[in-house]
Amino acid sequence: MTNLVLFDLDHTLIPTDSDYEWGCFAARLGLVDTAHFTRESERFYADYQAGQLDIYAYLRSTLAPLARYPRAQLAAWRTQFMQEVITPALRPVAFELVQRHQIAGDVCCMVTATNSFITAPIARAFGIDHLIAPEPATVNNDPTAEYTGEIDGVPSYREGKIIRTEAWLQSLDKNWASFKQSYFYSDSHNDIPLLEKVSIPIATNPDDKLRAHAQSKGWRILELFKTP
Numbered sequence: 001m002t003n004l005v006l007f008d009l010d011h012t013l014i015p016t017d018s019d020y021e022w023g024c025f026a027a028r029l030g031l032v033d034t035a036h037f038t039r040e041s042e043r044f045y046a047d048y049q050a051g052q053l054d055i056y057a058y059l060r061s062t063l064a065p066l067a068r069y070p071r072a073q074l075a076a077w078r079t080q081f082m083q084e085v086i087t088p089a090l091r092p093v094a095f096e097l098v099q100r101h102q103i104a105g106d107v108c109c110m111v112t113a114t115n116s117f118i119t120a121p122i123a124r125a126f127g128i129d130h131l132i133a134p135e136p137a138t139v140n141n142d143p144t145a146e147y148t149g150e151i152d153g154v155p156s157y158r159e160g161k162i163i164r165t166e167a168w169l170q171s172l173d174k175n176w177a178s179f180k181q182s183y184f185y186s187d188s189h190n191d192i193p194l195l196e197k198v199s200i201p202i203a204t205n206p207d208d209k210l211r212a213h214a215q216s217k218g219w220r221i222l223e224l225f226k227t228p
Contacts, residue, residue: 067149
């Protein structure tokens with residue numbers, strides 16, 4: 001039997017928040033109003049830290065700009081974003097972590113609350129074939145059509161990560177029992193539901209709440225980006 005390995009993304013495999021960085025990038029290009037973006041980011045981040053984030057309101061706010069521009073133009077901006085912002089933030093130690101599991105033959109999947117428009121190319125950069133992320137809705141549910149600014153399906157956030165992961169496993173004709181061990185690497189206390197679901201939870205660069213929870217449970221704590 002193989003192992004199942006799930007990775008969060010922001011502040012777990014990368015030492016930044018890709019959603020926030022995309023917003024800053026969009027503001028620099030003039031795609032969103034900088035003052036409005038700053039206010040909304042601060043409000044949503046406070047809710048996130050408190051474990052009270054309205055994920056649907058947050059996603060509608062972050063996805064709304066996608067509905068204003070053609071897909072081809074958005075793709076070009078995303079390529080620029082990857083080159084200028086994300087690629088410089090990638091760290092060899094994170095690649096090594098993923099590759100250790102891949103070499104062992106583990107099934108690897110990125111499970112993130114950041115939408116797939118932003119995270120799909122990041123998953124590809126890590127060589128991770130499977131991605132579970134909030135999906136931006138498209139006109140008439142045509143995957144090649146323009147974005148509507150809405151969310152399609154269940155967001156992979158908190159308990160939603162379990163729902164989406166189990167649906168993905170079912171699509172592969174598998175379940176948790178199909179694997180010898182299941183791992184989840186995450187930095188956030190908001191991921192405690194999924195961390196408690198897997199057999200090997202690993203608090204990775206954990207926030208204070210997750211660190212305290214991990215210590216109380218005897219979970220492994222991994223400081224992936226900590227310098228000596």
